[in-house]
Amino acid sequence: MVRKSLGLLLVLAVVMSLGVASVSAQDTAMECPEGDADVVIAAGAVGIEFEVVQAQADRFMAMCPNVSISLLETPDLATDRLGLYQQYWEAQTPDVDIYQVDVIWAGIIAPHVVDLLEYVPEGYLDQFFPAMVAGQNIGGVQVAIPWFTDAAGLYYRTDLLEKYSLEVPTTWDELTAAAQTIQDGERAAGNADFAGYVWQGNAYEGLTCDAHEWLVSETGETFISPEGEVNVNNDAFVAALERAAGWVGGISPEGVTTYGEEESRAVWQAGNAAFMRNWPYAYGLGNGEDSAVAGLFDYAPLPVGANGTPAACLGGWQLAVSKYSDNPAAAAAVAIFMASYDEQKIRALSPQGANPTIPALYEDPELIDANPLFSRMGPILASAYPRPSGFTAARYNDASTLFFSAVHSVLTGTTDAKTAVEDLELDLQDLVDEIKASM
Structure with missing residues (x-):
């Protein structure tokens, strides 16, 4: 089922070096994509995750009204979600533009996604944990952007x-x-x-x-x-x-x-x-x-x-752009926005409380005051073990x-x-x- 984005909320940052309407965010200067585009995000719905992503989509559309974003609700279980994605990839369908992907799927998704190095602004990836960026790089191709990290x-x-x-x-x-x-x-x-x-x-x-x-x-x-x-x-x-x-x-x-x-x-x-x-x-x-x-x-x-x-099992989710998308530039713009410093901070402050993939956010006083869990995640993340x-x-x-x-x-x-x-x-x-x- 596809749910349409409805509201227009406050925007803190937008994306990319491809368009005309330039905006400045804390992490880097980014721009809206050119032209009208429809973008569909395959999003998770665990807890209030779907609502959090919907709010991100609304914020992007408020800044870039030339882009219309819809959300596709996907199964809670990661194995079922991957099975659904593989059906889309086998059909090479343009129906989904952005996929929310598990940290351990980089090798699986590589044949089906664009190289995001062709779209990210210069220096954008430098703000993330280097190991997380490297984990989503297959043979020099950046298959996904680290969005939030997890350790049980x-x-x-x-x-x-x-x-x-x-x-x-x-x-x-x-x-x-x-x-x-x-x-x-x-x-x-x-x-x-x-x-x-x-x-x-x-x-x-x-x-x-x-x-x-x-x-x-x-x-x-x-x-x-x-x-x-x-x-x-x-x-x-x-x-x-x-x-x-x-x-x-x-x-x-x-x-x-x-x-x-x-x-x-x-x-x-x-x-x-x-x-x-x-x-x-x-x-x-x-x-x-x-x-x-x-x-x-x-x-x-x-x-x-x-x-x-x-x-603790190392988890986390990334954002990847389908190579079968009709609007890869616009989709990349949305993905880059969703993983930006300001958007990760908003998400971390939400009841969902996702752990950022940007180290500077763990030193943000507002986050530390608002979410006591952040002060405890260091040792847990440090001992997390990859699959x-x-x-x-x-x-x-x-x-x-x-x-x-x-x-x-x-x-x-x-x-x-x-x-x-x-x-x-x-x-x-x-x-x-x-x-x-x-x-």
Whole structure:
């Protein structure tokens, strides 16, 4: 479904060095594109994300009324979203101009997007974290602009930790024990629906993130190394999967194997969980007027495993312009605007609270005062661990699907953990061999 942009709101900056109406923003001088153009953005709708993007579109159109922007609502689950995008790319359709893309899709999207180096103003990319820019550069082609970054953390109920005289858990075993204690107490007090811990257990990219955190925190390695070595068939990962399978129907609802980010947040925000693994976007929403946990929670790094390695999954979303677009210059102008300093600041100040990809914003006094989470994101981002999209490149989705499918089979009781990792090792090795053969 396409939703039309409706209002005209305040604009702080506009884009690009291609047109006539020049505007100055804090990050760089940019200009409106020439001529009339219709631009469609494939946008996420997790939390209030769709509304935030709509507001960005309205601000752009207020400054550049020659550009009409519409939004296409896309699936919440990253795996489903990629599947939708791939249908558009296979058809080479001009129906979508800008794609919101996951940080690990750079190799997948490369054949289908323009080189943004042909459109960004001089010096524009210098303001971003260099590693984030480099991560979206494939063979010298800038396939996307870093828009906001993510690293998952542990949400915890401060009131319940105090009630049960517990500390913030720092290991997975401590989390399991604390979640069980609080769950038992709250259920005994009459809340039969209360869960100790909610997370993302559905068979999709979110489960790859969760299980990747279990693996890295126990072994210090991802499931495919940058050199193409497979690391799943080991006792530590078997034990981690068995522990997680034990959570299902224990400290976590039976239905957690169908949960994505929003299902987890719904349980948490209703006041029915002691702990939640989720991304920073849930922080501002959890403190909203409609939240049962407003003012009653905090956010910490995820627990560590046996080797003491913090391992938050590195996430984040970028903006890419379709090579099949009828209006690539206008689309690039919109994307550059959306990722600009001022727009990232507005987004960070919104209830969505997205983490900027521009380091200077982490020193912005207004942001620090407005969002306490920013002062805590440094250590979490510093310990964030990337998924193996570097080696797998365009085959990353194949690798991830093998990984989360195997993990899901353990969580649902279809396969035991030892058999699952043995089979997964063989499947991933076959994929690695195919990738190496194509190099």
